[in-house]
Amino acid sequence: MNDSEPADPGLLALAEDFREALRHSIYLVRRLDADGELSAAQLSMLKMLLDAGPAAGGVRVGEIARNLGVKVPSATEQIIKLERAGLARREPDPDDSRAVRVTLTDAGLAAVASANERRNTVMAGVLSSLSDEDRAALAAALPVIGRINATLLA
Amino acid sequence: MNDSEPADPGLLALAEDFREALRHSIYLVRRLDADGELSAAQLSMLKMLLDAGPAAGGVRVGEIARNLGVKVPSATEQIIKLERAGLARREPDPDDSRAVRVTLTDAGLAAVASANERRNTVMAGVLSSLSDEDRAALAAALPVIGRINATLLA
DNA sequence: ATTGACCATTAGGTTGCCTAACTGTTAGGC
DNA sequence: GCCTAACAGTTAGGCAACCTAATGGTCAAT
Numbered sequence: 015m016n017d018s019e020p021a022d023p024g025l026l027a028l029a030e031d032f033r034e035a036l037r038h039s040i041y042l043v044r045r046l047d048a049d050g051e052l053s054a055a056q057l058s059m060l061k062m063l064l065d066a067g068p069a070a071g072g073v074r075v076g077e078i079a080r081n082l083g084v085k086v087p088s089a090t091e092q093i094i095k096l097e098r099a100g101l102a103r104r105e106p107d108p109d110d111s112r113a114v115r116v117t118l119t120d121a122g123l124a125a126v127a128s129a130n131e132r133r134n135t136v137m138a139g140v141l142s143s144l145s146d147e148d149r150a151a152l153a154a155a156l157p158v159i160g161r162i163n164a165t166l167l168a
Numbered sequence: 169m170n171d172s173e174p175a176d177p178g179l180l181a182l183a184e185d186f187r188e189a190l191r192h193s194i195y196l197v198r199r200l201d202a203d204g205e206l207s208a209a210q211l212s213m214l215k216m217l218l219d220a221g222p223a224a225g226g227v228r229v230g231e232i233a234r235n236l237g238v239k240v241p242s243a244t245e246q247i248i249k250l251e252r253a254g255l256a257r258r259e260p261d262p263d264d265s266r267a268v269r270v271t272l273t274d275a276g277l278a279a280v281a282s283a284n285e286r287r288n289t290v291m292a293g294v295l296s297s298l299s300d301e302d303r304a305a306l307a308a309a310l311p312v313i314g315r316i317n318a319t320l321l322a
Numbered sequence: 323a324t325t326g327a328c329c330a331t332t333a334g335g336t337t338g339c340c341t342a343a344c345t346g347t348t349a350g351g352c
Numbered sequence: 353g354c355c356t357a358a359c360a361g362t363t364a365g366g367c368a369a370c371c372t373a374a375t376g377g378t379c380a381a382t
Contacts, residue, residue, distance in 0.1 A: 022292070028303060029291035030284070031310045036190075036197055037212055038317040041237035043190055044370095045320060055338060058191055075361060083195035088339050090362060112347045112360040130184070137183035138176070140316060148312040149182060155309030156185045158302045162294060163192040166199060198339095209369060229330060242370055244331060249368095266329040266378045 046136055052129045058082060059092050060101060060126040063118045072105060072115030101125050200290055206283045212236060213246050214255060214280040217272045226259060226269030255279050 047054040062081050066073045073081075079089035093116055096102035101122035107113035118126070141149060201208040216235050220227045227235075233243035247270055250256035255276035261267035272280070295303060 022296075025292045025295055025303075026288050028307055029288045029295055032295070032306065033200065033287060033291055035310050035313040035317070036193055037208075037215075039190055039193070039313065040197075042317060042320055043194075044237060046187065053337075054191075058194075061191075076359095083198060084338085085340065086361065087341085087363080091338075094362095107360095110348075110360080114361065133187060134180050134183045137187055138179045140319065141179055141183055141186070142176075143319060144312065144315070148315065149179075151305075151308045152186065152312045153182055154305045156182075156189050158298065158306045159189040159193065161298070161302065163189070163196060165294065165297060166196055207368070230328095238369085239371065240330065241332080241372085245369075248331095261329095264329080264379075268330065 042140075046133050049129075049132055049136070051132070052125060055082075055092055056096060056101075057126065057129050057133075059089075059096065060118065060122055061130070063102065063116065064123070064126055072103075072107075072117040074107065074113050074115060078116060096122065196294070200287050203283075203286055203290070205286070206279060209246055210250060210255075211280065211283050211287075213243075213250065214272065214276055215284070217256065217270065218277070218280055226257075226261075226271040228261065228267050228269060232270060250276065 043054065047057075052060070059078065059082060062078065063073060066077075066081075075089050075093065076086055078093070079086045082089065093102060093104065097104055101119055103117050103119050105115050105117070107115050141152075144152070197208065201211075206214070213232065213236060216232065217227060220231075220235075229243055229247065230240055232247070233240045236243065247256060247258065251258055255273055257271050257273050259269050259271070261269050295306075298306070
């Protein structure tokens with residue numbers, strides 16, 4: 015598995031194709047995110063806060079940064095924007111006065127729901143032009159991609 | 169969008185999962201692009217020039233912009249950077265003096281090859297931890313993703 | 323010969339990320 | 353009980369890549 019073997023050609027080819035697919039997908043993502051309302055970075059953060067859920071009264075800034083794959087100051091910056099927009103709230107951590115806990119406001123909850131729905135509709139429109147087999151193939155690959163991403167976040 | 173469309177729930181779910189996968193993949197892409205040497209945008213452009221190949225002495229700026237999914241001034245900006253780095257060349261179009269034709273230099277060719285190889289190796293390392301079935305599922309989905317992207321570029 | 327469309331560049335602004343430096347807090351060694 | 357090292361987050365400053373609007377040439381069709 016993790017031998018220092020130089021290069022399986024098949025694996026490298028798959029790697030190249032996957033990179034290519036992701037590279038082109040950037041365009042798709044940009045189109046999806048151009049719907050105004052909420053930037054990609056902000057929606058990502060809101061979604062993350064939603065997923066982390068009502069866990070223990072909020073998520074710490076460092077954890078947010080780690081989950082999003084950015085550095086702490088970048089997370090702070092986005093959090094401040096969300097706070098100013100009334101979508102998130104910053105509160106002191108009762109157990110550790112150095113830390114800050116971030117939670118969604120009701121407005122934030124509504125915003126992430128509506129932005130998500132809108133983007134999903136657009137994406138569904140794109141996917142509707144695919145054949146059933148294509149959709150099945152895509153669906154089968156999504157958990158794999160999820161696993162890849164999870165590996166990297168660890 | 170259209171209230172006469174009932175919005176197939178399965179399709180919407182797939183759309184959401186796919187969006188989620190792409191959203192998380194941003195982190196992967198960022199890691200791949202952090203190898204110094206060449207930014208993601210620059211490598212994308214070089215790769216595009218390579219793919220468009222030796223076709224008719226270069227690619228026009230507007231076409232580059234369209235292929236990359238950015239506006240013309242953004243393309244110009246990147247081209248100028250590549251030119252300053254000695255990786256691309258700008259020449260007047262003999263058939264239309266308004267237009268500019270962009271081609272790879274030898275250095276540009278070498279740069280895209282080496283950057284690509286490096287990123288492929290990293291990606292292959294990531295993929296090597298997957299099971300054979302996972303890799304097969306991923307490989308089966310890539311043409312589908314390609315089709316999705318092609319649809320959007322049209 | 324003029325007008326309007328078109329190609330690319332320039333100018334100016336935004337967003338999102340980074341590193342480095344700083345403030346305040348906690349916890350361990352003595 | 354201090355003092356210091358490590359830690360959490362913010363502030364400051366800078367950079368890359370995108371955008372829109374305005375500009376300068378060039379082409380083509382009247």
